[in-house]
Structure formats: C-alpha cells, structure tokens
Amino acid sequence: MGLINYNIEKYSPQQLVVIPLVLFIISLVVLAFTIVATGMPVTPGIDFSGxxxxxxxxxxxxxxxxxxxxxxxxxxxxxxxxxxxxxxxxxxxxxxxxxxxxxxxxxxxxxxxxxGESFGKSLQSQAALALIFSFIGMAVVIFLTFRTFVPSVAVVFSALADMVMTAAVMNIIGIPLSLGTTAALLMLIGYSVDSDILLTNRVLKRQGKLNDKLTGAFHTGMIMTSTTLAAVAALFAVSWFGSVQILMEISAVLLIGLVADILNTWLTNVGILKWYVQKGGGK
Missing domain, CATH: 3.30.70.980 (YebC, transcriptional regulation domain)
Known part of the structure; x- marks a missing residue:
C-alpha cells in the first residue's frame, strides 16, 4: 500500500468531510423514498415481504x-x-x-x-431489532473504549454512514433485504469500526506529528481492508459463476460496505479527528 500517497496535510477538515457528507445526505434521500414506497429503508425480499x-x-x-x-x-x-x-x-x-x-x-x-406474509413481517421485526441492538452495542463499546466524546462520535457516525450508504446502493442496484443481506449488514458493523478504531488509537495514543500518524494508520488500515476486499471479491466471483444467489447478494453488500468504509474512515473520521486535534484535543 506504500504506492498510495496519502497526504492530507493541505486539506482542511471541512474539505475532507464534504464529499462523504454529500453522499450521506443523498443516501438518506434514497432511503426516505424507499420507506415511502415500501415501508422499509431497503426494499424487502421474499423473506420479509412473504x-x-x-x-x-x-x-x-x-x-x-x-x-x-x-x-x-x-x-x-x-x-x-x-x-x-x-x-x-x-x-x-x-x-x-x-x-x-x-x-x-x-x-x-x-x-x-x-x-407467509405474517411470518415475513415477524422476521422484519426481528431483523430490525438485531440491527438496532448490534449498533447500540457497538456504540457503547466504542464510548467505553475511548471515553472521549468527539472521537467516539466520529467512529459511530462513520459506521452509521457505512450502513446508510450501503443500504442506499442496495436500493439503487436492486439488492433486496433478506435474511442473508441482513447478516451482511450485521457483519458490516464489525468491519466498519476496525479501521476506525485503529485510526483513533494511532491519533490519540501515539506521539508524533499528526500527518505522520494519519499516514501510518492509513497504510496499515488499507492493508487490513484490502485483504478483506480480496476475500469477499473471491466469494462474489465464485457465487456469480456458480449462480448461488444468496452468497452473491451477501458478498455484494459486503463489497459495497467496505468501499463506503474507506471513504468514511479516511475522509470523514480523519476530518473530524483532525479538527479535534487542531482544537487542542488528544495528546
């Protein structure tokens, strides 16, 4: 990953967050239209609609x-x-x-x-509770880990943005919400925060220049993300050629979420942390 020159020293925090923030707002609009049309943020598949x-x-x-x-x-x-x-x-x-x-x-x-339609609605409720409680549990762990408001909010917001953007793209390209894609969204909660935790730890707990800490965290984080992307891409390719619909949908959701995570970690989270450090937060 050393071939990628990650140097954001010349960009202000506002410049860093503007692109992912615009994408986040567009994604919210897409989800709002889907809720009006279907009653759910993501178009339900047969598992949830019956x-x-x-x-x-x-x-x-x-x-x-x-x-x-x-x-x-x-x-x-x-x-x-x-x-x-x-x-x-x-x-x-x-x-x-x-x-x-x-x-x-x-x-x-x-x-x-x-x-049955009634059984599908029951599954809807259970899936929604699973996503909500998983996200809340992740947020609690993050706040207990860092015990600092702004960096914790940055991690949680980045994870939320990953989920929202992924759900919006699912609607746009026609991937329905099923038990399999719900499982993929649950996995994304974990995938979304690992690089954010790495980044926040490097910035808050290591000595040195801010840009050097960000660059080091970026190279390590991108290696982590790239290995996951390669594994999920291989799963997508195998399921595509084998016409295994459920695995293809799960891997597609994970690929979308991981790409969104790159944006939200290394632009949104970095922009918030840079603003926080420049205002005197951190070490």
Whole structure:
C-alpha cells in the first residue's frame, strides 16, 4: 500500500468531510423514498415481504416463463446452473394451490418454498431489532473504549454512514433485504469500526506529528481492508459463476460496505479527528 500517497496535510477538515457528507445526505434521500414506497429503508425480499420461491431445472427462456406464469404475481427470474430461480409475490391460498399444481405438472423436479406474509413481517421485526441492538452495542463499546466524546462520535457516525450508504446502493442496484443481506449488514458493523478504531488509537495514543500518524494508520488500515476486499471479491466471483444467489447478494453488500468504509474512515473520521486535534484535543 506504500504506492498510495496519502497526504492530507493541505486539506482542511471541512474539505475532507464534504464529499462523504454529500453522499450521506443523498443516501438518506434514497432511503426516505424507499420507506415511502415500501415501508422499509431497503426494499424487502421474499423473506420479509412473504411470497413463494421456486427453483426449476429448465431451458425455458425468461419470455417463456413469463408466458407460462402470466396469471400469477411473478416478480423476479434469476438464472442458475441448468435452471431458473423464480420469485412470486404474496397470493391467496387458492392461487397458491393453482400455482403449485401448474409447477408440479410442468416441472416435476421443482422445489417450492413459501413464506407467509405474517411470518415475513415477524422476521422484519426481528431483523430490525438485531440491527438496532448490534449498533447500540457497538456504540457503547466504542464510548467505553475511548471515553472521549468527539472521537467516539466520529467512529459511530462513520459506521452509521457505512450502513446508510450501503443500504442506499442496495436500493439503487436492486439488492433486496433478506435474511442473508441482513447478516451482511450485521457483519458490516464489525468491519466498519476496525479501521476506525485503529485510526483513533494511532491519533490519540501515539506521539508524533499528526500527518505522520494519519499516514501510518492509513497504510496499515488499507492493508487490513484490502485483504478483506480480496476475500469477499473471491466469494462474489465464485457465487456469480456458480449462480448461488444468496452468497452473491451477501458478498455484494459486503463489497459495497467496505468501499463506503474507506471513504468514511479516511475522509470523514480523519476530518473530524483532525479538527479535534487542531482544537487542542488528544495528546
């Protein structure tokens, strides 16, 4: 990572935070529109909205499948090895039984999974509580670790910005909120704070010039992030070629979050810490 010249000495704290702050505001707007449209910050997948998932082994084209299931609420068709993965929106029992009969007749080896709408809403509540409590727990640990208000807020805000930006991009590129992507967002909470903790420790607890401490933290942090990015990118590539939808979505969410974390750690958090030190905070 020594090839990257990370020298921010000539930039003011305000200049450092302006780009990620604009992206954060845009992301909030995207989430607000999604809440108005769906009732959730991220478009819910079948796990949370309810519906029917069907895996079939077929060479039929998308157009043929759309014609076959024209009388049913087919919402998504995904390619997989030697077949297709279909998602249907919620429907009443009569239509579901009719759909099951049609699938059994035309695709006898098909796998059908149904999630009820009420069960999906129950999963929504549980997933929301998991994200909220995980984030609160992370924030408490950060405040107990540093016991200093501004640096702690910087770490927590950077993690929040990572989550918000990732959720906004999920909406833009069409990755739904499912149990798998919820797990990826939970993992992001941990990934988001490791480089922030490294940065804050270097700035507050080491002696030396501020720019030297920031540069050293950047090189170490980018090595950490790069190894994680490489592993997640490999997972994404394998799941893409293998058409493993859930792993592809999880790895995509992690890749988006890690890129957002680079912005928020080395611009937002650094800008806040630089302002804090220049005002006389830290050692």
């Amino acid at each position: 519906g029917t998932a069907v895996t079939i082994i077929t060479s039929d084209s998308r157009e043929q499948l759309q014609t076959t299931f024209a009388g049913y609420p087919l919402s998504e068709i995904s390619d997989m090895n030697n077949g297709k993965f279909l998602k249907f929106s919620s429907m009443d029992d009569t239509r579901y039984q009719s759909l099951s009969q049609l699938i059994s007749q035309k695709y006898p080896d098909a796998k059908i999974d149904q999630i």
